[in-house]
Amino acid sequence: MIKLYSFGSSFGVMDPSPFVVKVDAFLKIAGLPFEVIAGADNLKLAPKGKLPFIVNSDAENEVKIADSQAIIEYLTNKHKLSLDDHLSPAQQAQSYLFTKSLDENLYWCLVYSRWILDDTWQVVKASFFGGLPWPIRVIVPSMIQRKVRKNLYGQGLGRHSKEEVLAISDKSFSALSTLLAEQDYFFGEQPSTFDATVYAILCQFISTNCDNEFNAKAKSYSNLVLFCQRIEKLHYS
Ligand SMILES: N[C@@H](CCC(=O)N[C@@H](CS)C(=O)NCC(=O)O)C(=O)O
Numbered sequence: 001m002i003k004l005y006s007f008g009s010s011f012g013v014m015d016p017s018p019f020v021v022k023v024d025a026f027l028k029i030a031g032l033p034f035e036v037i038a039g040a041d042n043l044k045l046a047p048k049g050k051l052p053f054i055v056n057s058d059a060e061n062e063v064k065i066a067d068s069q070a071i072i073e074y075l076t077n078k079h080k081l082s083l084d085d086h087l088s089p090a091q092q093a094q095s096y097l098f099t100k101s102l103d104e105n106l107y108w109c110l111v112y113s114r115w116i117l118d119d120t121w122q123v124v125k126a127s128f129f130g131g132l133p134w135p136i137r138v139i140v141p142s143m144i145q146r147k148v149r150k151n152l153y154g155q156g157l158g159r160h161s162k163e164e165v166l167a168i169s170d171k172s173f174s175a176l177s178t179l180l181a182e183q184d185y186f187f188g189e190q191p192s193t194f195d196a197t198v199y200a201i202l203c204q205f206i207s208t209n210c211d212n213e214f215n216a217k218a219k220s221y222s223n224l225v226l227f228c229q230r231i232e233k234l235h236y237s
Pocket of ligand 1: 016017018019043049050051052066067068069103
């Protein structure tokens with residue numbers, strides 16, 4: 001049985017982490033049975049201190065794997081999945097590099113939009129930390145926000161103004177919209193791993209019930225909205 005360790009649903013999506021949703025959507029598209037174990041405490045069990053990770057156990061052994069990319073590669077090899085078999089070698093290479101762009105650039109724009117924009121931060125704070133007892137509820141959010149701000153500054157995105165981060169986000173939304181064009185999926189009529197990756201990050205902007213300029217920008221691309229709805233109709237309803 002495959003167990004996927006997640007934070008748990010927030011803002012109307014399966015998980016606030018695009019990396020968790022990526023693995024969840026991948027498993028659903030691949031049709032593999034699995035169980036989601038939700039809870040912020042899962043971080044304490046995480047081999048690399050981040051979510052997601054999976055535990056795959058059978059009669060003989062138990063394997064624990066962290067990092068969405070490593071998880072997907074492990075599951076693809078272990079279960080001989082054919083999700084990307086219809087992609088040419090060049091498309092497989094593009095899928096990898098596009099994934100890294102979303103994971104390493106658009107992801108940080110999402111982090112900025114949630115943890116730095118003041119109005120959204122209030123919503124995030126209530127959703128992530130509202131259940132903690134007083135005074136932890138007051139102390140912990142600003143401690144973690146300081147850490148996230150430092151990470152954003154170290155990564156580089158945190159050195160830009162809000163307008164610049166919004167413009168950087170829009171470059172990705174616009175590129176994704178151009179790549180998808182009128183197709184159902186990014187590499188044609190059949191889904192691939194890359195569709196799980198794109199859905200995972202786009203749903204954080206398009207399908208969440210929290211409104212800000214970043215979300216509005218993503219929602220202005222009608223084919224991206226339809227793409228999210230397509231995945232949700234098949235796998236999340
Ligand atoms: N490269 C990892 C990134 C995972 C990641 O950044 N997870 C974040 C949530 S989006 C996390 O667990 N952060 C907790 C922390 O840093 O303490 C992957 O692809 O799974």
